[in-house]
Amino acid sequence: MPPTPRTKTGTKKLSEVAKHLVLPSGIVSTGWPAVRDQCRKMGVRHDEWQAGLGRAMLAKRASGLYAAGIGGIIISICRQVGKTFTIGSIIFALCIIFPKLTVIWTAHHSRTSNETFESLQGFAQKRKVAPHIRQIRRVNGQQQITFKNGSRIMFGARESGFGRGFAGVDVVVADEAQILGNKALEDMVPATNASKNPLIILMGTPPRPVDPGEAFRTRRNEAIELKKLAAAGEDTESDMLYVELGADPDADLDDWDQVAKANPSYPHRTPREAILRNRKNLADDDSYRREGLGIWDDDRDTAKGIPTKLWTDSAVDEPLDGAPAYGVSFSASGVRMALAAATVEGEWAFLEQLDADEGALEDGMKSLAAWFAKKDEAGHARWRRSRGIAIAGSAHAPALKQLLRQQGVPG
Ligand SMILES: Nc1ncnc2c1ncn2[C@@H]1O[C@H](COP(=O)(O)OP(=O)(O)O)[C@@H](O)[C@H]1O
Ligand SMILES: [Mg+2]
CATH class of the missing domain: 3.30.420 (Nucleotidyltransferase; domain 5)
Incomplete structure (x- = not known):
């Protein structure tokens, strides 16, 4: 049988790659074009689905405020798909477009937070980005990228208490959202109270049973409920953006088509070797199912x-x-x-x-x-x-x- 012709994964739309996509209601415009143009100036070209994510994240209501500004942006995507890259490039563009923008970027683990900082400070040093950067501070616990226009991104780990007690923050990025209790989230959100148009982004992989994943899970359940109501033809109002990518709940773990389903960056950006390495580094099949294929335990028969x-x-x-x-x-x-x-x-x-x-x-x-x-x-x-x-x-x-x-x- 001749191989079936395939569209390049990179050209698939967000709606085609997402298992769940719940958009905020009342969208009349989006801040995406300006961000996309700024990204291009920085040498970044987003894949189709990444552009769709950016367009939805920055969608605005008639008030001019972000449509997902209240319920937040919730993203459940497995490892090595490009979460850090996509969100990072969008945040950089926002920092350049809006002077004095303040961003806090937290992960649960220090190791993840350090990796993210390393990756984004590398990005900051690119020839087309560096002219916008005033300073990169590498001091542990106070890692920060400051832009010439006064914008800044501060990095830190929630396990060391980072994220609490901030004020005057415009954007909160909570990576590893699978390890984020309601209390920890409540501690972080007030930081944005004074911001005119705040954005809160929770992103992570499906939680393990031992993880305090209630903040993430509650929002996922809300989103799925909204999706069901909308499918039943009911008038729904959504304050949030929910995006989930993942393989089928009963996926064969050795099936590369399932990897492609969970990861639209495979194989053109994330090669097979990287996936195999990731699998080797994860403790067991259940971990791989969650972190490598984006499958929620809740959707499996065992749940x-x-x-x-x-x-x-x-x-x-x-x-x-x-x-x-x-x-x-x-x-x-x-x-x-x-x-x-x-x-x-x-x-x-x-x-x-x-x-x-x-x-x-x-x-x-x-x-x-x-x-x-x-x-x-x-x-x-x-x-x-x-x-x-x-x-x-x-x-x-x-x-x-x-x-x-x-x-x-x-x-
Ligand atoms: N649009 C893109 N352009 C260039 N590289 C990309 C793009 N999207 C993803 N990548 C690459 O894919 C890989 C995985 O991305 P990363 O952001 O580390 O994933 P995650 O945070 O989901 O684990 C990285 O090497 C990243 O640079
Ligand atoms: Mg990442």
Whole structure:
């Protein structure tokens, strides 16, 4: 069979390479052309999808403010695709176009932060960029690139406390967003309060189960929800830009087409050897799946509350009576709780999400236990009218069971 002709990966559009692309709403213009022109003057040529990313990042509403200025720019892309390169060149262009622009660029690990600084200070020394640079400060912990027009980029690692307590910042770049708790993000965002048109960029690879990835995951879930609503024809308003690139959830790890799917820079910018080296350096297949192929654990069958086999094996042919069965589940991180009820009426089975508690989980569990104990007019507690309550999630299941017993619900 003759080889199928392929379009050069570098010429693919963002919408073609992205697994998820959720644009902010209300876009009327974009700051991209000026940035693109400045990049060209610096000798940078972006691939099609990178240009699309820049156009979306700098999209503006009628107010002239960045359309993603409130919800932020959230980017989930695996290693070696060109995150640092693309965002770095855009930030340099912004620094040159807007005098006195202040940028903080953080990573979780010092090593990553140092690598980024090294790469961008190398960029700053290029013949076409150097004339714009006043100073490069290499002092550890205070790495900074200062532009002649007063703009500057400060680099540092969140693990050493960098990013907290800043003021007067216009752009925040949080690399390794998979390791960024809500608290750490809350510490960083106020730095931009005084800025007229701030940008907050979170970028990273899918989080490991041990990572404090809730800030990243929450935004991803929001984006996917928005995408579903929009697909269902609902009018949605989005304050954020969400971009995710990744291979299929069940990708064969040795399949180079899947690498190409996850990484639009492969093979023309990131060669096969670099991918193989990366794979060798990662601890195991799961790490490679996340960091090398951009696959979220959440999308894999193992992440499903009920594995497919158990689900099909448990199916019954005959409808049961109409009494509801309840299920309570806790998120892997233990910070969220969900309650669902299933009822069967005639031939139909209904599954309903009843209540999800985001806030104080302990209070939520107490009121949930009380809800199960609540009596109807006939004096029957709710749990008595149910087929059972299944509780999943090792983190809090024992505590909830205890609360239920206290309410007189047998366990
Ligand atoms: N438009 C481009 N022009 C030149 N080099 C690029 C371009 N896009 C990506 N690259 C190169 O691809 C490689 C991976 O990019 P990098 O920014 O380090 O990836 P990441 O931050 O996603 O790990 C680097 O060698 C980078 O210089
Ligand atoms: Mg990088």
